[in-house]
Amino acid sequence: MRHMFAIFGLLSAVEVYAAPPHCDQYEDERKLIETFFGELKGVANDGNYPVWSGRIPELDEMLTKPVGSSCWLVRELKETRKVHLSLTESRLSRPVWAIRALGYVANCKHFYGALADDSAFDPASPRWQFLFRRGRKEVPYFATWMSRDTVTLAPPSVQRAVIKRWQYWYKSDAATFRFSPCGNVDDWYF
Numbered sequence: 001m002r003h004m005f006a007i008f009g010l011l012s013a014v015e016v017y018a019a020p021p022h023c024d025q026y027e028d029e030r031k032l033i034e035t036f037f038g039e040l041k042g043v044a045n046d047g048n049y050p051v052w053s054g055r056i057p058e059l060d061e062m063l064t065k066p067v068g069s070s071c072w073l074v075r076e077l078k079e080t081r082k083v084h085l086s087l088t089e090s091r092l093s094r095p096v097w098a099i100r101a102l103g104y105v106a107n108c109k110h111f112y113g114a115l116a117d118d119s120a121f122d123p124a125s126p127r128w129q130f131l132f133r134r135g136r137k138e139v140p141y142f143a144t145w146m147s148r149d150t151v152t153l154a155p156p157s158v159q160r161a162v163i164k165r166w167q168y169w170y171k172s173d174a175a176t177f178r179f180s181p182c183g184n185v186d187d188w189y190f
Contacts, residue, residue: 112158
């Protein structure tokens with residue numbers, strides 16, 4: 001019985017440890033992140049997509065203050081019940097772009113969750129061919145259908161696992177992490 005409480009205490013500690021970080025000390029970085037999301041909103045409205053016209057300046061600017069920038073990006077990670085995002089919706093999705101930006105500034109870092117509940121799996125849906133690129137045990141928060149530039153989202157349980165891993169990474173590793181840009185757009189965008 002005592003061991004059961006010890007295990008429960010350990011699990012509770014991990015849950016508490018993997019909470020959204022406190023970022024109030026990074027006010028300049030918050031403004032940069034808001035500018036970044038504001039630019040993306042403008043892109044959704046006018047159709048000029050910065051990824052294909054070269055680099056996104058705000059991503060490179062995030063690298064000048066990566067700990068604070070990644071703090072605000074991790075705070076943007078939220079669970080959604082949606083399954084698919086259209087082109088316009090994906091351009092406005094803060095969690096999707098937060099993960100893309102984190103992947104860019106953290107040198108192509110990614111986190112995955114396992115699909116534990118098969119009830120969400122529908123073999124007739126094309127979404128799984130994108131989400132299962134690495135198998136059922138390494139499912140990303142989202143995957144991009146490249147030819148359509150639309151986003152398919154993992155089930156909420158996978159999203160939660162990915163969010164917790166990013167939160168844990170930020171709290172345990174970000175302060176000493178060697179941030180550098182992800183050089184290949186395929187590794188951070190899709």
